[in-house]
Amino acid sequence: MPCLLITYDVKGNKRDAAEVRRNIREVIRENYQAHLFLSVSTYAIATDWQPELVLQDMEIRVASAQRKRVELTIYVISLSQPWDGECPDNAREWLNRHLPVIQWASPASG
Numbered sequence: 001m002p003c004l005l006i007t008y009d010v011k012g013n014k015r016d017a018a019e020v021r022r023n024i025r026e027v028i029r030e031n032y033q034a035h036l037f038l039s040v041s042t043y044a045i046a047t048d049w050q051p052e053l054v055l056q057d058m059e060i061r062v063a064s065a066q067r068k069r070v071e072l073t074i075y076v077i078s079l080s081q082p083w084d085g086e087c088p089d090n091a092r093e094w095l096n097r098h099l100p101v102i103q104w105a106s107p108a109s110g
Contacts, residue, residue: 001034003079003099004051006058007042012070020062020070027061036094038087044079046098051076 008024010017021041028035034046047054055076062072080102083095 001046001048001098001100003044003046003095004049004054005038005042005044005077005079006054006074007077008072008074009041010070010072016069020072023062024058024074027058031057034098036091036098038091044095044098051078 006024006028008021010020012020028043028045032045032047036044038044045054049057055074058074058076079095079099081096081099082101082104083099087095
């Protein structure tokens with residue numbers, strides 16, 4: 001199944017920013033059973049949805065009134081193997097299990 005990276009940044013007053021972050025976390029937990037918390041504002045999700053549909057879902061759930069009071073940046077990026085990074089074993093296992101493998105072209109020999 002395809003996997004996406006969702007990463008976001010919220011700037012504004014603490015109360016409104018915290019509410020936006022909470023809404024984003026709720027969308028991910030409620031709509032994407034296969035998800036992995038990677039960092040404070042970054043998740044990996046396994047989904048058949050295209051990135052633009054996931055982004056629309058996020059935008060719908062974050063009320064327009066909240067968005068007017070904060071500066072919100074969200075990136076939804078396709079993920080695949082191979083990948084590398086320093087992370088806990090459970091994160092490495094989740095990523096290896098869920099990320100599709102992309103065959104990279106070999107460099108042309110000279």
